[in-house]
């Protein structure tokens with residue numbers, strides 16, 4: 001039910017960042033309503049890594065244990081040469097992550113993650129089928145218009161509406177995200193074919209070729225019953241209107257064929273595979289204006305090669321909630337400024353390294369990413 005009077009906080013977008021900020025705000029006793037254009041959410045065929053930095057945030061909204069039961073717990077992030085199989089790095093996760101970084105590192109199906117996040121929300125404050133089409137600020141509130149004909153007023157708006165954010169456009173003017181020059185293929189594999197190969201499939205491994213081409217392969221379930229890969233491949237252009245299109249095993253074979261036997265087995269077990277363009281923006285010079293503020297991909301989209309895009313959105317959510325709690329919603333300008341000052345440097349650093357695609361290719365200490373605790377870190 002949407003109350004008739006002005007809402008306290010509206011979150012636009014119930015994706016991974018929006019669902020997180022809505023849950024955190026409600027947990028902190030704000031009345032936050034979240035609106036998404038989708039009529040419902042489906043279990044799209046893709047996986048995601050969630051680092052200990054974000055599992056600590058999920059602890060706060062009661063999701064850490066549940067996600068730990070569903071997701072896979074790799075002992076390492078391995079990087080390997082795609083032709084020879086030689087190990088380029090072995091980054092310790094598993095028990096080491098629990099001890100050193102304060103929470104587990106999991107890999108999980110993003111549909112399973114999102115379903116848990118959405119079910120943790122107060123259901124009467126979650127509104128599907130609400131596509132924001134226009135938004136403007138008046139004296140002491142913001143007016144939001146939706147494609148379903150509704151007009152709703154709110155004191156504050158959080159734009160968690162992804163890379164094509166309408167709220168970003170309202171703050172900074174129209175500008176399409178830039179095609180990054182890279183695409184990714186995504187596939188959940190046929191487990192019978194994988195098993196029939198008799199080979200071992202490590203729980204989290206990134207295979208590398210020249211020019212940073214790669215396949216990141218991992219389990220998406222605790223019991224190892226689902227295995228997934230996502231690639232990164234340079235491509236001159238993206239000539240489709242759709243957000244993704246079908247690819248094929250033949251295309252995978254043409255790009256990655258004649259590689260290490262484990263890679264060949266991944267390609268052989270590929271039945272349905274799609275390909276996606278990766279979009280980018282330069283760091284924004286403005287994260288909020290007046291009563292509207294951005295988070296996640298609306299604010300700092302990145303190529304996904306560090307597996308931290310959603311993690312940054314969820315860290316944003318935790319810090320923004322703390323700033324609003326500490327300064328009070330009446331001091332929203334100061335709270336938004338404190339949020340930006342706290343988040344800008346870290347989000348930009350992750351965006352830069354992610355785009356460069358160097359993360360964990362060689363031995364390095366990932367503590368600055370994984371040990372960070374957005375629920376406790378100094379603000380400002």
Ligand SMILES: Cc1cc2nc3c(=O)[nH]c(=O)nc-3n(C[C@H](O)[C@H](O)[C@H](O)COP(=O)(O)OP(=O)(O)OC[C@H]3O[C@@H](n4cnc5c(N)ncnc54)[C@H](O)[C@@H]3O)c2cc1C
Pocket residue numbers: 012013014015016017018035036037038047048049050130131132133160161162163164165166184186230276295296297298304306307308309310311312313
């Ligand atoms: C191939 C690939 C692999 C990735 N792997 C990882 C990984 O392993 N780990 C990781 O942390 N990140 C990963 N990422 C990045 C991650 O997916 C994004 O950073 C993350 O989804 C951003 O979350 P968000 O909430 O900001 O935006 P989104 O998840 O895009 O959510 C935006 C929401 O807003 C809604 N919306 C948009 N416009 C409107 C509107 N006008 N009105 C109402 N609703 C609207 C949409 O329906 C959507 O639900 C990966 C990305 C890709 C492409």
